Amino acid sequence: MTRDTDYFKTFCKISKAFSTAITKQELLDLIVISAIDAMAGKAACLFLRDEKQDVFVPMAQQGLSDAYLHANPLKARDVVAALEKEGFLAFPDAATDPRLENHEAKRAEGIASLLTVPVIVKNRTIGVLSLYTGTQHEFEPDEIDFLRALAEHGGIAIEKTRLVNRLQKLSMLFLDLASSINSSLDIQEVLSNLTENICDTLGMKGVLIRLLDEDTGSLKLVASQGLSDEFLEIGSLTTTETATRALKGETIVINDATTDKRIRFKEAMKKEGIVSMIVTPILARDQVIGVMRLYSGVQREFPSELMVMVEALAHQGGLAIQNASMYLKLQEDKKNLEEDIWSHRSWF
Structure with missing residues (x-):
């Protein structure tokens, strides 16, 4: 089976999940697991941006310890600026690359290489999807394209869930106001x-x-x-x-x-x-x-x-x-x- 076939099967699986009553969290978990399986990675994590704190917060992950995830949060502004310029960030030697921090933590976690792509919704970077490997790896263009496509699916899932939640909240708000008007002068x-x-x-x-x-x-x-x-x-x-x-x-x-x-x-x-x-x-x-x-x-x-x-x-x-x-x-x-x-x- 070729790598292209693996990628195709992964997207078929995710597309099927979209058509079922799967929850947002289940879909995000599926995306990070699919990234690991299709790209033979050690771990993967999907982070969402916290606008107030200007950091990325892990929302779905597989293969990483809590100690590593919460050691030092990613600074959103710097990462977004770099991603918007390059479209992706690849680190073949994550434990020594000067663009990265926490080299000791990466070595302790067994992380050798890292590929990060943006999660974009309506032309805004709302998060990042990162793939980690246990051995040093030079990421090929098709691997980068695949991970970016997965990140787009993550963005679609997040936006769809946000829309449904927002409509529910707005409906309840309108109902509460109508009830308040009817019950009080x-x-x-x-x-x-x-x-x-x-x-x-x-x-x-x-x-x-x-x-x-x-x-x-x-x-x-x-x-x-x-x-x-x-x-x-x-x-x-x-x-x-x-x-x-x-x-x-x-x-x-x-x-x-x-x-x-x-x-x-x-x-x-x-x-x-x-x-x-x-x-x-x-x-x-x-x-x-x-x-x-x-x-x-x-x-x-x-x-x-x-x-x-x-x-x-x-x-x-x-x-x-x-x-x-x-x-x-x-x-x-x-x-x-x-x-x-x-x-x-x-x-x-």
Whole structure:
């Protein structure tokens, strides 16, 4: 049996796994095991990037000890830069190569050679797949291509699982908000729960809601989560570009708040630890009555289904405000009607 046949059989096996109800972890485990089997390796490991810590975290591995995996985490930024330049990193003599660290640990683990390729999702390197050999090995182009293809399958599996999980979380968030609106007319409570739930569900650093004060023309803070008092004090202006456009009914996405020309308070954003953000209008009866802002502590791409849900949540917030306002008006009308009836009765 040729090496090409082995590679073909491996991909057939993985493709079949995609069509079954296999879990993400099972699929990632299958990928690292397949790399070892098809390439006669000693071990393999799939790492995912932790954006906040800027390190790669092992998510699936075979053949490596815990002591080796957790000795010194891979620095994500340096590895990603090298991978984006070369497309792969090959180390025929991993125990002495000056580009690598922890030579003693590699010798103790029995690692002779190392091949690392990127795990890419939507043009972003979210992780790496590494193959380790027990004897020194010069990696051939077909071996490198095979491992890169395996890494692509890993990226597909991760993205598919993330999409399903995200849709489930968004659906539950929307359901919780609808339930909150139906069960409470305390608008402060509803909006506070909304900002807290969005933070937790979407992994945001902070969320705030401001409503337009028509008398003063400013944006009044009504609910927030995860943001400092100092930062909240600077956000009442309606003259910033993001606020102006949101109040006209537009949703704005800022990928890097520290450099984007549309952001006026860049230093405040940087100090607060904000990188990416979404600004969306809150509507009631097709009229913009406020703004909801979502802040991320790491640079993020916001997929279309998330943007749709964020706008829907903002509309639901507007509906909650509208319901509460109508209830208060009905209570006032009822009181006025009772007073009017009583005054008529007093004539007799």
